[in-house]
Amino acid sequence: MLLAIDAGNTNVVFALFEGKDIRARWRIATDGRRTGDEYATWLVQLLAIEGIERSAITRIIFGSVVPRANHNITVLAQKYFGIEPMVAGDGAAAWDFDIDVEQPNTLGADRALNCIAAHELVGGDMIVVDFGTATKFEAVDFNGAYKGGIIAPGINLSLDALVGNTAKLPRIAIRAPETASVIGRNTEDQMLIGVFWGYVAMMEGLIARMKAEIGRPVKVVATGGLAILFDEKTDIFDVVDADLTIRGLQILADRAGAR
Known part of the structure; x- marks a missing residue:
């Protein structure tokens, strides 16, 4: 089995693959101080609940946008599984597609993995939208080359800024408004309309502008x-796959093994 680990700014996601199928997935809050021993204590218990022996895991790959987490994930792999992990973007798991931007080495692992997975699973010219701590829009051409993109504040960051910088506005949960009306009748509804429909309008506007600039038929993939x-x-979305980044790790690991 392959253990794929996606270390993001908010969560670290662990997924166990049997071939191309996800057997199990777990997530834990990102904390750069979390040690390899702490990861192991948590993960080994979850494996036991699923009835999976540690020895069943024969490969490990991880992608990370949190440099402080890299060493501890490596310790987890080496000390508790006896495996030298593959690191997305490095060595045998180096990126195998064209990164056609001014500073290719600054492309985050999550964004690169989304490009790999979307090209493999969907194909053609694409815009890949990833809703994370930040919301990223990636332009990927029909050859799988990364042509550039957009980084916008995630919706929760936008809400945090709104609540954190006002004295009387309450904390609300992100959800779809109950009606299509954009004229709120109370403070919480007005906030939800502003945050939710404002975010939809932002996405629709940016994607329309990207499509116009690309100038060819484009599929929009969301994760x-x-x-x-x-x-x-x-x-606006043609394909929605919540596991796109993790699937990118699986695809990259298989390619690394075939090199």
């Missing part, structure tokens, strides 16, 4: 925890 929520209220 991240909020992709399904937004997909219910807009028709």
Whole structure:
């Protein structure tokens, strides 16, 4: 089995693959101080609950946008599984597609993995949208080359800024408004309308501008925890896959093994 680990700014996601199928997945809050021993204590218990022996894991790959987590994930792999992990973007798992931007070495692992997975699973010219701590829009051409993109504040960051910089506005949960009306009748509804429909308008506007600039038919692929929520209220997405980044790790690991 392959253990794929995606260390993001908010969560670290662990997924166990049997071939191309996800057997199990777990997530833990990102903390750069979390040691390899702490990861192991948590993960080994979860494996036991699923009835999976540690020895069943024969390969480990991880991608990370949190440099402080890299050493501890490596310790987890080496000390508790006896495996030298593959690191997305490095060595045998180096990126195998064209990164056609001014500073290719600054492309985050999560963004690169999304490009790999979307090209493999969908193909053609694409815009890949990832709803994370930040919301990223990636332009990927029909050859799988990364042509550039957009980074916008994630919707929760936008809400944190709104609440954190005002004295009387309450904390609200992100959800779809109950009606299509954009004229709120109370403070909480007005905030939800502003945050939710404002975010939808931002996405629709940016994607329309990207499509116009690309100038060819484009598929829009969405991933991240909020992709399904937004997909219910807009028709801009052609494909929604919440596991796109993790699938990118699996694809990259298989390619690394074939080199």
